[in-house]
Amino acid sequence: MSRYFVDRLSRHIVFIFGVAAFLILVFIAIFILKESLPALREVGIVDMLFGAKWYPSLEAFGILTMLAGSIVTTLLALVIAVPLAVGCAIFLAEVAPLRIRNITRAAVELLVGIPSVVYGLVGMIVLCPVIADLSGTGSGSSVLAAAIVLAIMVLPTITSISEDSIRAVPAQYKEGALALGATHWQVIHHVLLPAARRGIITAVILGTGRAIGETMAMVMVIGNSPIFPTNIFAPARTLTGNIAVEIAAATGMHESALFATGLALFILVLFINSIGLLVYRRA
Amino acid sequence: MTSLSPKLTQKLAWGFAWVVGIITVLVLLFIIGYVLTKGLSVISPVFLFTEPEGGLSGKGGISSCIVATLWLIAITMAILNPLGIGAAIYLAEYAPDNRFTHLIRYSVELLAGVPSILFGLFGFAVFVLALHFNYSILAGALTLVCLLLPFLVRSAEEAMRAVPQSQREAALALGATKWQTVAHVIMPAALPGIVTGVILCIGGIVAESACLYVTMGGSARMPTSFLSEGRTLAVHVFYLAMETNALDKALATGAVLIILILIVNFITRWLSQRLQAKMRGGT
Numbered sequence: 001m002s003r004y005f006v007d008r009l010s011r012h013i014v015f016i017f018g019v020a021a022f023l024i025l026v027f028i029a030i031f032i033l034k035e036s037l038p039a040l041r042e043v044g045i046v047d048m049l050f051g052a053k054w055y056p057s058l059e060a061f062g063i064l065t066m067l068a069g070s071i072v073t074t075l076l077a078l079v080i081a082v083p084l085a086v087g088c089a090i091f092l093a094e095v096a097p098l099r100i101r102n103i104t105r106a107a108v109e110l111l112v113g114i115p116s117v118v119y120g121l122v123g124m125i126v127l128c129p130v131i132a133d134l135s136g137t138g139s140g141s142s143v144l145a146a147a148i149v150l151a152i153m154v155l156p157t158i159t160s161i162s163e164d165s166i167r168a169v170p171a172q173y174k175e176g177a178l179a180l181g182a183t184h185w186q187v188i189h190h191v192l193l194p195a196a197r198r199g200i201i202t203a204v205i206l207g208t209g210r211a212i213g214e215t216m217a218m219v220m221v222i223g224n225s226p227i228f229p230t231n232i233f234a235p236a237r238t239l240t241g242n243i244a245v246e247i248a249a250a251t252g253m254h255e256s257a258l259f260a261t262g263l264a265l266f267i268l269v270l271f272i273n274s275i276g277l278l279v280y281r282r283a
Numbered sequence: 284m285t286s287l288s289p290k291l292t293q294k295l296a297w298g299f300a301w302v303v304g305i306i307t308v309l310v311l312l313f314i315i316g317y318v319l320t321k322g323l324s325v326i327s328p329v330f331l332f333t334e335p336e337g338g339l340s341g342k343g344g345i346s347s348c349i350v351a352t353l354w355l356i357a358i359t360m361a362i363l364n365p366l367g368i369g370a371a372i373y374l375a376e377y378a379p380d381n382r383f384t385h386l387i388r389y390s391v392e393l394l395a396g397v398p399s400i401l402f403g404l405f406g407f408a409v410f411v412l413a414l415h416f417n418y419s420i421l422a423g424a425l426t427l428v429c430l431l432l433p434f435l436v437r438s439a440e441e442a443m444r445a446v447p448q449s450q451r452e453a454a455l456a457l458g459a460t461k462w463q464t465v466a467h468v469i470m471p472a473a474l475p476g477i478v479t480g481v482i483l484c485i486g487g488i489v490a491e492s493a494c495l496y497v498t499m500g501g502s503a504r505m506p507t508s509f510l511s512e513g514r515t516l517a518v519h520v521f522y523l524a525m526e527t528n529a530l531d532k533a534l535a536t537g538a539v540l541i542i543l544i545l546i547v548n549f550i551t552r553w554l555s556q557r558l559q560a561k562m563r564g565g566t
Binding site for chain 2: 003004006007010011013014015016017018019020021022024025026027028031032035083084087088090091092094095096100103104107108109110111113114115116117118119120121122124125126152155159182183184185186188189206209210212213214215216219220240243244247248258259262265266269270272273274276277
């Protein structure tokens with residue numbers, strides 16, 4: 001084969017590969033939508049979104065409790081994780097001496113790599129009994145356990161993006177403020193954090209998207225009862241957990257309703273991440 | 284509220300930053316330490332080389348899970364690497380700066396934020412049902428290819444973009460075709476970065492559970508071909524924790540997972556240090 005032929009051929013091949021990511025995204029959207037149409041038609045979008053009863057055997061497919069379960073655990077996890085993560089980012093970017101920074105950063109990177117089932121397992125064995133003792137009833141599988149596990153899981157994401165954006169603030173800003181007599185903390189609080197605001201918001205939004213999509217660790221510690229998460233010591237169920245727990249045994253309308261659950265999750269996540277990307281682009 | 288003096292605020296803030304940094308390291312040490320200390324005592328040659336009994340018993344070892352994980356890594360890598368690196372070559376070297384390229388980039392970024400369980404639903408609808416691969420290692424591998432593609436594309440593209448423009452120009456000036464430049468100049472220079480991305484993908488396969496739980500079937504028997512059902516180590520941890528009382532074996536399997544993740548982390552760290560040394564060496 002002449003090298004010119006190879007050149008032209010490879011140009012076309014890499015183009016086809018290049019389009020793959022786009023096609024996969026489109027196919028995912030199409031297939032999840034297509035498979036959920038029967039349930040959406042049968043039950044109706046409004047009844048499905050705002051229906052509080054999920055009894056597949058009685059053909060009752062309301063996902064409101066799971067939607068609430070996902071949102072409440074995620075918000076609770078963010079309440080725990082965001083102060084810690086931003087504090088940790090400040091620690092890494094401005095406070096820690098070099099060696100301690102390297103150790104902490106290695107810890108943050110490792111936390112990202114630990115499998116979600118390991119977080120779930122440690123949550124089940126260590127955290128749930130503590131929560132059961134605190135509440136006095138049940139096994140400890142609860143919204144609170146899920147939120148704490150989730151907080152630990154999103155901590156590294158929020159920390160590392162926030163740290164990057166604090167570091168990206170031009171050194172002159174900091175030097176200028178220090179020269180005016182500000183303390184180091186005043187510089188961080190009044191100069192660095194405001195300048196890095198967009199990056200930190202992006203980090204939180206991306207962390208939110210990740211938290212809402214977490215599945216196996218949630219299934220392991222939240223108890224998986226499709227009830228409203230009104231009590232943090234009581235079990236609940238997330239959208240992701242609903243799919244994972246039931247898909248293997250589901251057929252017909254039930255299966256389609258699980259795809260509709262996935263559709264709700266897909267739209268929620270795309271919405272959150274699009275906002276995140278927009279903020280990130282402007283940053 | 285009386286305002287605190289700047290110096291006192293500085294001290295309080297520093298205290299908070301230190302506490303948060305230390306908490307992060309302690310959380311990591313606790314999770315890894317807990318799983319390793321409880322798990323390693325259960326691990327033995329017998330545990331590694333006997334099959335799990337499956338079902339509700341929790342007896343046996345993890346040999347079939349190790350084999351299923353290896354099968355899965357091999358098939359996923361065989362499909363993912365050409366596709367992901369090809370797409371990265373397109374985006375880094377060929378793609379014109381137009382709306383279509385922006386669309387591809389945007390979909391890579393959005394795809395990276397889609398939760399694993401939705402890839403699982405997609406894989407279930409397409410590979411398991413529509414294409415009749417049934418629950419199989421192949422269906423799991425194809426699902427993983429979709430899941431990991433955006434990550435590999437981004438890291439490989441970044442590595443290729445880091446190759447100095449002068450090297451491309453020198454090769455083209457010597458009469459090389461575009462593809463010869465890519466294959467003989469850019470790829471070798473970008474290789475350490477690409478290999479890092481590939482190894483992180485292997486770590487991702489080992490750690491992944493949600494999308495495999497719904498596409499691989501989860502039979503604990505030894506897989507005989509890539510069309511067999513299979514249960515990876517991570518999915519095995521989930522089954523043991525949820526369906527059996529063998530939490531000690533779940534922890535032991537978790538310990539194997541953590542060791543694998545530590546190895547992945549160690550290799551990528553070593554590679555990136557070598558890469559930095561090479562950059563400093565001026566090549």
